[in-house]
Amino acid sequence: MTDAAAAHARPTLADVAARAGVSASTASLAFSGSGPVSEATRERVFAAAKALDYAGPDPRAQSLRRGRSGIVGVVLEERVRAAFLDPVKIQVLDGISEGIVPLGAGLLLLTDTGEGAVSVANAPVDAVALIGCSPRLAHTVAQLRLRGIPMVAIEGHAGDDIIEISIDNEDATRRGAEHLRELGHSRVALVTLPLDPERTRGPLTPEREDESTSATTSERIAGARIVFPGIGGVTAGASDVEEGRLAGLALLADPETRPTAVIAQSDLLAAGVIRAAEELGLAVPADVSVLGFDGVRVDGLAPYDLTTLVQPSAAKGRAAGEALVQMLAGEHPEGTCFSSVFHRGNTTAPPAR
Amino acid sequence: MTDAAAAHARPTLADVAARAGVSASTASLAFSGSGPVSEATRERVFAAAKALDYAGPDPRAQSLRRGRSGIVGVVLEERVRAAFLDPVKIQVLDGISEGIVPLGAGLLLLTDTGEGAVSVANAPVDAVALIGCSPRLAHTVAQLRLRGIPMVAIEGHAGDDIIEISIDNEDATRRGAEHLRELGHSRVALVTLPLDPERTRGPLTPEREDESTSATTSERIAGARIVFPGIGGVTAGASDVEEGRLAGLALLADPETRPTAVIAQSDLLAAGVIRAAEELGLAVPADVSVLGFDGVRVDGLAPYDLTTLVQPSAAKGRAAGEALVQMLAGEHPEGTCFSSVFHRGNTTAPPAR
DNA sequence: CGAACAAATCGAATCGATTCGATACTATGG
DNA sequence: CCATAGTATCGAATCGATTCGATTTGTTCG
Numbered sequence: 001m002t003d004a005a006a007a008h009a010r011p012t013l014a015d016v017a018a019r020a021g022v023s024a025s026t027a028s029l030a031f032s033g034s035g036p037v038s039e040a041t042r043e044r045v046f047a048a049a050k051a052l053d054y055a056g057p058d059p060r061a062q063s064l065r066r067g068r069s070g071i072v073g074v075v076l077e078e079r080v081r082a083a084f085l086d087p088v089k090i091q092v093l094d095g096i097s098e099g100i101v102p103l104g105a106g107l108l109l110l111t112d113t114g115e116g117a118v119s120v121a122n123a124p125v126d127a128v129a130l131i132g133c134s135p136r137l138a139h140t141v142a143q144l145r146l147r148g149i150p151m152v153a154i155e156g157h158a159g160d161d162i163i164e165i166s167i168d169n170e171d172a173t174r175r176g177a178e179h180l181r182e183l184g185h186s187r188v189a190l191v192t193l194p195l196d197p198e199r200t201r202g203p204l205t206p207e208r209e210d211e212s213t214s215a216t217t218s219e220r221i222a223g224a225r226i227v228f229p230g231i232g233g234v235t236a237g238a239s240d241v242e243e244g245r246l247a248g249l250a251l252l253a254d255p256e257t258r259p260t261a262v263i264a265q266s267d268l269l270a271a272g273v274i275r276a277a278e279e280l281g282l283a284v285p286a287d288v289s290v291l292g293f294d295g296v297r298v299d300g301l302a303p304y305d306l307t308t309l310v311q312p313s314a315a316k317g318r319a320a321g322e323a324l325v326q327m328l329a330g331e332h333p334e335g336t337c338f339s340s341v342f343h344r345g346n347t348t349a350p351p352a353r
Numbered sequence: 354m355t356d357a358a359a360a361h362a363r364p365t366l367a368d369v370a371a372r373a374g375v376s377a378s379t380a381s382l383a384f385s386g387s388g389p390v391s392e393a394t395r396e397r398v399f400a401a402a403k404a405l406d407y408a409g410p411d412p413r414a415q416s417l418r419r420g421r422s423g424i425v426g427v428v429l430e431e432r433v434r435a436a437f438l439d440p441v442k443i444q445v446l447d448g449i450s451e452g453i454v455p456l457g458a459g460l461l462l463l464t465d466t467g468e469g470a471v472s473v474a475n476a477p478v479d480a481v482a483l484i485g486c487s488p489r490l491a492h493t494v495a496q497l498r499l500r501g502i503p504m505v506a507i508e509g510h511a512g513d514d515i516i517e518i519s520i521d522n523e524d525a526t527r528r529g530a531e532h533l534r535e536l537g538h539s540r541v542a543l544v545t546l547p548l549d550p551e552r553t554r555g556p557l558t559p560e561r562e563d564e565s566t567s568a569t570t571s572e573r574i575a576g577a578r579i580v581f582p583g584i585g586g587v588t589a590g591a592s593d594v595e596e597g598r599l600a601g602l603a604l605l606a607d608p609e610t611r612p613t614a615v616i617a618q619s620d621l622l623a624a625g626v627i628r629a630a631e632e633l634g635l636a637v638p639a640d641v642s643v644l645g646f647d648g649v650r651v652d653g654l655a656p657y658d659l660t661t662l663v664q665p666s667a668a669k670g671r672a673a674g675e676a677l678v679q680m681l682a683g684e685h686p687e688g689t690c691f692s693s694v695f696h697r698g699n700t701t702a703p704p705a706r
Numbered sequence: 707c708g709a710a711c712a713a714a715t716c717g718a719a720t721c722g723a724t725t726c727g728a729t730a731c732t733a734t735g736g
Numbered sequence: 737c738c739a740t741a742g743t744a745t746c747g748a749a750t751c752g753a754t755t756c757g758a759t760t761t762g763t764t765c766g
Contacts, residue, residue: 063417093434300624
């Protein structure tokens, strides 16, 4: 009977142990390798496992007993599709997966929309990385805190007690702006990342800046203002080439108001601005200089080599992953603020005339 | 002591039940909502939970007891970064996440490299979608089969008993090729997706085609051969614009051997071919026609409107997700082969002269 | 030859919930 | 007033493994 049942249902460690003529505890030791088990016994256990088609210890039972699931959650503020349109996010994600290698953990994608049975509130995760920062993050964070799940926030302030991994948005932009000023530019415009959760497209106004929910966007604007106090511009509806192109057309179409340089808050936006300039018959950088941010290789932008601020996206992710590893080990790592590196490409030059 | 311990350690359902003056079973019923519990009791349980900072039932214990983890695994053949460079894969992933909504499950990213503690061999997943097909997939599949985990394969043959979700690669390419023939083209070349796991770049040779490990690539080549039996070309090292550009330069540089039309096996490759043509001073489609595949919006390709075969990527993912849902419900869904739709853009035209 | 020690193995408790069958209790109808 | 039905609650078994302390077995040394 036991045998028949075992043949039908999936075998358990106990079944394997019984067939090998050892106790369940010994079989467990044989599988985990953490304990003194004689070579002969180990082999007998493995043989029994093979005979019974036993696939190894059930991960669910393991995670209950060990109190670890071996899974790290990544909370995205949007749906999957939107998140992976952004190369910086992908690099961050890749960095995280690299940072948690010591854990040997998998990456569980979660959104903070809260729908679905497995939400951030009840996912079997050991730790969580929050990417970006949406307004409803607060609730998410409260849930995780109750559960005692370690968290890090990447580019966003999730709470005073939560470690942040960020970059020098303000200072990096300031350095980029200074480069433009040194070249002789004074009529400069911004193409910013979205300011609000609705991603409203349109001209940059003081009111809209005040209501910003994106720290990244605001910090980068502030950095530009240090050099060009009165700088204005437009906000894009997303960080992609097409949005950059639209913004570029808006800024560059009118020869009367046309700036001699554009500070784009991402490389994708910068690429779009370049396309817009081309469409309008303007040469880059002769007629208009374009500065980017991120340092991602924009697919298909060759032969342009974008002047930009190279941020260590993958390193950010890695740092986040490593911080989580440390927290799981009981340590209390500190947040990190990375520095971006200025890269002088061929898309900036002194203004014409 | 119990109270002190409970205050220190995380509270369990039993602690909550004790404080509410009910049994653990009743408290469980109150939380799950599946069973007759009086309103008064429910409230008392929730109050106790709040007082103890209880965050709800432990998902690890739940998944052991219920035999379900609420997680669907997605097996990628490469590292995260590489996978998400491909817009088609992103759409598929997004489709999967949509398809499994009834499950309310999360998506766990796994790679079949087998490294790390949580590999496909021991991840707490209820079902798995295999995206793309790498040679070492066989081992992965064997593991999952032992565990009795339902699987679907997207664009790839993983085993005779495994459901496949695919598209009409051969026929779709044939239709695209026919369009070119009808326009009058006869000197046509291919830019193919990678053929082997090493993603070797280079001219297409019979030997290399024979050793192909990518069904998708081979099927699309076969479709082109139906119309242009002797068609040759080059293989790209990946599906991106830069690889397409390199391939395009290789094909178009020499005026002697230059084809009048190029069949690219992805839109990104097609975009790269267009860039190469521009660099060489060739007009598209006047001097060279370019056909794509996928129907993804290539960011920044405007004002070109690529002639291509629009495949339903998101639908593929959704179908895969839905098939998994059905399998988990004990049903036996069948595989699906979707059809691609020809889209006539402005990158194809009759050959010059 | 017996004591002391190490290595291998085993038993039993445990992780935190779910769920089925049993029980206690309340309302209804005869 | 008792039988019957029905509802709310409880006890105990269970999911499948891990782990600690205890026990057995075999070796070495005085």
